Amino acid sequence: MISVQHFPVIAVMGLFLCAFLVEIFGAKNKFIRNTIVLIAAAGAFALIASLIKPVLLNGEIISYWMGNWEPVSGYAIGIGYEIDALNMFFALLVVTTILLAAIYSIKYMARDHHLGHYYTLFLMLSGSVLGLVLTGDIFNMFVMIEIMTFASVALTAFRNNKFGALEAGFKYLIIGSIGSSMTLAGIALLYAQCHTLNMAQISAALTNSLTPTTVLAFALMFAGFGVKSYIVPFHAPAAEAYMTAPTSISMVFSGMVNKAGVYGMIRLVYVIFRAMDLAPLQLILATFGTVTMFIGVTMALAQHDFKRLLAFHSISQIGYVITAIGLGTVLGLEAGLFHAMNHTLFKGLLFLTAGAVLYAAGTTDLDKLGGLSKKMPKTTVCFLIGAFSISGLPPFNGFASKWMIYQATYEKAATTGNFAYAFVTIVALVVSVMTLASFIKVTQAVFFGQLPENLKDVREVPLLMRVPMWIMSVLCVLSGVFYNVVEKYLLTPAANAAFNVTNYIDKMMGDGTAAAAGVTNITVDGATLSLWNPILWLVLFAIVLIAVCIVVLTGENTRGRVLAKTENDSEDGKYATFFGGEKSTHSHVAGSDLFWGFKHDFKGYFKFIQGMHSGVVSDYALWAVVATALIVVLMFVFVH
């Protein structure tokens, strides 16, 4: 029996191997192709899921040296994979997304050509992200980032006859490469200082010895991982790429790829540099997060395209995660991780419904759609669950994680006495309401309202596309209602792993290394929240029952008669919508017609911010460079 420590490598290598097998054997034959992809995705899922018991429940750390090159006299000479609870948390998100995206792609991409290439790139993307979150070696992480960038760019530009796909891919490549180059420069400088590439050893070597070289390395790597997580001002290519990529890939992007950036940032700040107790650094991260939140949601309110709107919301929610992580408290880190997990679930669900709409209706333009709930009722239900989750309405998962974030920020404000964190809480709450507004807009523009003439024969999407949507909806509801279970088994071990680095170092480099280097432990007790009272639920159900009975049973019941729609009824009948006595025309209130008052009041702001997103690649590169320079200066001034 293969020992459990080989599983991570087998999972990653399996995905890469199947990537090439798909192209060789499956280029022409649909059945072989789908089989190989599903086996790869399911296999990776099974292998990582079997690691839950040792890592999350028993608290072990799995380490694996490639080629069995163990460390020699305290120096790591091989590439090491190390899985602790933090890696495991992100790895679970990654494999779930891969599996659901693979199931969805089978039907969704069925109308495209060159599917062998598509699945190769898809499996390479999956393998590289899984490798990124599982590895313990910093240069391996960089190589995985590069493979991820490649595959992402090729997938963004996959449907190259679609509007804007090529330019989106190009901009993504340029900005992504700038980010990766910054990361590589940082790695080179770190190597110059520590002469090792293993993250555990670097962490031990950097205790209490921050030289200017390492501070510069920190700043450059921070900027590099910031580009990968698409915080403002690195966010512009992400908005375009999510819009033009095929929707199953958009779901992978928003579910896995920017979580990889978040993971990199947590690893960098919490584990390698252990710098999270510095107050200026917390403020810097909180500032980036707040600005990201606000700009993301205000840009989203002005969009006409369904997927671009969802992309900006992705950026805004990652702002929440970065703010929560940047607080440096246990509750903050747990809240950030929980929100990252919920974001994968509900944003993936929303992208899948957008894909369903695109597949069925052929367009994602909010001004051209309308009234689809009558033709696609199941998709509507999934969409509403996703929309209420992201807006943070109880009892879905967005509510629980956003509550934790508000509590974390306001507690931080109270304990440090710094008014800036109270301001962050207020902004977070206002952004939450604006998120709700944005999704009400999409609901009205796409699902409710009047059906346009050209969409009269839209049908519900195939079963294989609905199954991932259902699975994600159920997970959204479950992780919202049973958030206690999630916290105990997933969040607290992960936060523990991020704050207590001794075990991480010891496992890789041999016991005693951490103590010799002077690394100390912090006690992490689980954060306590009390949201629901079970007896309240019971009585609530009783009220709902009474209310439903009142509404449905009283008065004359017109159920039977409405179902028969005849020609006479549609114009002036009792069951037509009220038009004040005039002849009814198609007068659907579409996406751009909503929120007129809000857009009018913020005219100047919208003109400025939409002008800034000019679409020119040099502009986006300029923002990235200026932001990197700013980060470098800030780090030198405050972190030393």
Next chain:
Amino acid sequence: MIIVNYVVAVLLLVLGLYAVCTQKNLIKVVLGLGIIDYGINLLIVSVGFNDGGTAPIFTISDLLNGISSNFFVDPVPQALTLTSIVIGACVDAMALALVIMIYRKYKTVNADEVRRIRG
């Protein structure tokens, strides 16, 4: 520690970033991307340099006979640089492929006109 290497590496990096940020022709932007990569490769190689050292190609018996550690240059940055050169080549190839397709579709390679998605 060769100072000139480091200075030139940073210079190349800055030049490459300048090219990406200000040039309007997409091919020049890709060239700038390449220059950034070369600058960083030079930086990585220079990190591993040991004064008076020779190329790090030895057999086990030579090493076990007790040669001092300063005798050869650090081989790890050389490996990193090779990986990075390959990655740079692939990125350039992909970027140029995208530029060719953009030219076919948009009939121009001016960045100011390749901006259908904006706002």
Next chain:
Amino acid sequence: METITTILTNAFHVLVFPGLLFAAVVGLLLAGLDRKLLARMQRRIGPPLLQPFYDFFKLMGKETIIPHEANRKAFLIAPVLGFVSLIVMMLFIPIFGYSPFSTNADLIVILYLLTIPAVALIVGGSASGSPYAGIGISREMVTMMAYELPLVIVLLTVAKKVGGDELVFSMQKIGDWQAMNGLLISHWSLIPAAIAFLLVIPAEVGTQPFDVAEAETEICEGPLVEYSGAPLAMFKLNTAIKMFVMTALFTFLFLGGIDTGIIALNALIFVAICAVVTVLCMTLIHAITARLKIEHLFKFYWTFVSALAAISLILVWLGL
């Protein structure tokens, strides 16, 4: 045996006092009082005091017509959702010392639950498929965005004032603090916050001058245009209960701490103060103003009312 008693007690709390029956009766009474006094201010006789009760029962007996274009399930479920969330909210607001459910984070729960009735109205209007409803929900959403900001700031101010360094969100503790240190409104640094909250109440409830979402003359009742029969009765009931919930929140947050020891007397005083607050902030302003346009409404809330609330927050933060 224990669980049965607990279930029965909780059922009593939810269904009779201070839950469904109490909230509905007092809400409809307040709505009737509002209409009667408004008429008197406008030199009319006005409807009888119990008119909202008569309306409710009459609407219950009417036919429910669901238009072709509507999404049936969302159309029918929307009023129920709003109703349920309002009842739950009512359970968290103590009536002067009597609070059946009190947790550590009541204020945040209330803040969250306050968005649900508005969302229920929006979903119901959207589901009806009418263009009038489309414009109505757009305005309702912008109104919600407008008043959330000052509301959030006021609640955070109260939490900081009562807790000091520790931030108290529990309603029971707010009541206890007021019993010891005097009513919150008597602390001068919280008066701007109280005024801001009073100005938020008409927008939440949807009375003039902030009822642009349901402008009868322009968009025919907005989101409610296609509703009839029992769902419409439920929406009207929701509005009435919301009146009571908002004034109850104000009364407890700023004038809480009064406790005579007898529950019935407490409840009576509570309802009386709620009635006074209703007349003050809803009827009076309704009688003397016209309807604001949506962009003016938004600007009003995000400049004037938020500034008032922010002044209070800064004063409290500085320790005054």
